Amino acid sequence: MAALTSLSFSALTQCSKTKPYLSSSSYIFAFRTHFSYHCVGVRPSNYSTSKMVVQCMSSATDVPPTVSETKLNFLKTYKRPIPSIYNNVLQELIVQQHIIRYKRSYRYDPVFALGFVTVYDKLMEGYPSDEDRDAVFQAYINALNEDPKQYRIDARKLEEWARVQNPNSLVEFSSKEGEVEGILKDISERAGRKGEFSYSRFFAVGLFRLLELANATEPTTLDKLCAALSINKRSVDRDLDVYRILLSKLVQAKELLKEYIDREKKKREERAEPQKANEAITKCLGQQLPGM
Template sequence: MATVTSYLSLSTLSQSSQTKRTLSSTRLPFPNSDSFRLRFNFSSNSVQRFRATNSPSKFVIRCSSSVTDIPTVSETKLNFLKAYKRPIPGIYNTVLQELIVQQHLIKYKKSYRYDPVFALGFVTVYDQLMEGYPSDEDRTAIFQAYIKSLNEDPDQYRVDAQKLEEWARVQNSTSLVDFSSKEGEVEGILKDIAERAGGKVEFSYSRFFAIGLFRLLELANAMEPAILEKLCAALNVNKRSIDRDLDVYRNLLSKLVQAKELLKEYVDREKKKREERSEPQKANGAISKCLGEQQFYSL
């Protein structure tokens, strides 16, 4: 079973210098190649149940759900495209589209309820994914459009994530686990999660939650397997699920880092080729200009 000590540090993973040159599970948006594929297989239950009835006159599809006015995945994706209309490079866009589909399914589950640890997990994933994006302004705008397309507040995500990060930085292995015996805003958040997870009524576990939990451990320098086990017990969440999902996340993020490096190499090669092609054109232009001047002076 994977343990927390085997996970790559989220803050250092993107700086890895050792990358594989051949990726069996990724496809980059290079010319004459298929589109980049990197799937985040977040487990979630379907929100809606469909029942079809067939009659001689017409075919009817009935949809039953305990939540009213649930948007479709297509509507959520369309909302995102309406909110951010600029083109997004393929390697980023493909993963963002995968994430938004999976988070849509999580968001509209009956048991879903927003919590700051979930927000911290998503912010961590997003920041790792978009690290190195050409424009900081666009990176912020994409984040805003993404969260708003899910009918949630992007500012709340950022504020809550920062709040938890600041709290975790001043914790240690003992204080992190003993949140239930203390008073404070973040302690109250964790107590609420523990109560809901223990009751298994208004708590919807997801991989974003697992990543947020690991981020707390990382910032508190409390990454021993025993500490993770104690924290999971205090929060009433399944450690086996946490281990599994963090291992999957580590592998996916590692592949994304490799893909980004390959994409950078491709862009650099294309830039160099363009520069090489432009040199003869510049030389020809200079010669033509020189000949033109000579003809002028000879008149």
């Protein structure tokens, strides 16, 4: 069966620009689905001339789960088989998001949620069942000890806000009042302080989604938005290029899957024709036998 065995956010080759924001720089974002990542939080001691304070973890709850435990939690919650074209990428995504999730500097924010929801929905387009697609999403986020409802609510909130913005109002959030404006101001403040903001590729996709919904097509708009948020524009360009490559690979893989399904359907129909003919002959003979 057509399957994605190594589809990842990897810039495999340099590609031409298809979006005004996307650079052509290549960047390795290779997923690994077979290793176990165990992150233990250790708080350094604070030392002064008068005293030394050693802060210790007081319970096992301070130790984050391993990648294997997160993946197992997902599989325990969603037990139905997932088509390989989707499952391979989901397993790789959950490894990467686990690493992001349990960084000491990680803090949930709605732009990150919007980015993940955007990636997930693009990935799962064409999934056989809408109900199963939602169930997979819930199992995935729950496995990371976060709230799937919050992800969806916040993503929808930012999407609705962005739809009524324009390129100027989008980047001038700092001078306005509002719930989303407050969220963006908080991100900007934290990003401007070392060690208080954990940038990620999902965050970059969230920014792109805001620009997309606001019809902000000028490349300079992304420059201004990154500056207003105190985010490194080069990192965003790099990760949006990777995101574009992922979408391209997904389209190709789904086309291959459709071709495979169509071929198998045709083969089943061809195999069924002789059987139907034999059944028709048998039925016909059976009707004639009593009168012979």
